[in-house]
Amino acid sequence: MKIRVKFCGGCNPRYDRGEIVRQLRTDFPDIDVVFSGEAEADLVVVICGCEVACADHAALHGILGKIILVRAEDYAGLRRLLISLKGV
Numbered sequence: 001m002k003i004r005v006k007f008c009g010g011c012n013p014r015y016d017r018g019e020i021v022r023q024l025r026t027d028f029p030d031i032d033v034v035f036s037g038e039a040e041a042d043l044v045v046v047i048c049g050c051e052v053a054c055a056d057h058a059a060l061h062g063i064l065g066k067i068i069l070v071r072a073e074d075y076a077g078l079r080r081l082l083i084s085l086k087g088v
């Protein structure tokens with residue numbers, strides 16, 4: 001599985017956005033995490049530092065969709081989704 005990660009600009013981060021990626025790589029070492037390029041991804045994860053969620057992600061599309069994180073606690077939902085997708 002390939003996940004495309006998009007970060008917001010980081011003007012008002014309320015948590016360590018990079019920690020989300022570190023945790024993702026720890027929990028799912030078999031997932032390919034990419035940050036750029038035109039390659040198609042299975043899932044797009046937009047990691048925003050606050051609830052404004054101003055990152056421009058309109059042009060990003062994943063085969064399985066897109067998830068937007070605005071707080072550290074949102075990672076739990078992403079984790080549940082990835083676990084459920086592994087069973088598919």
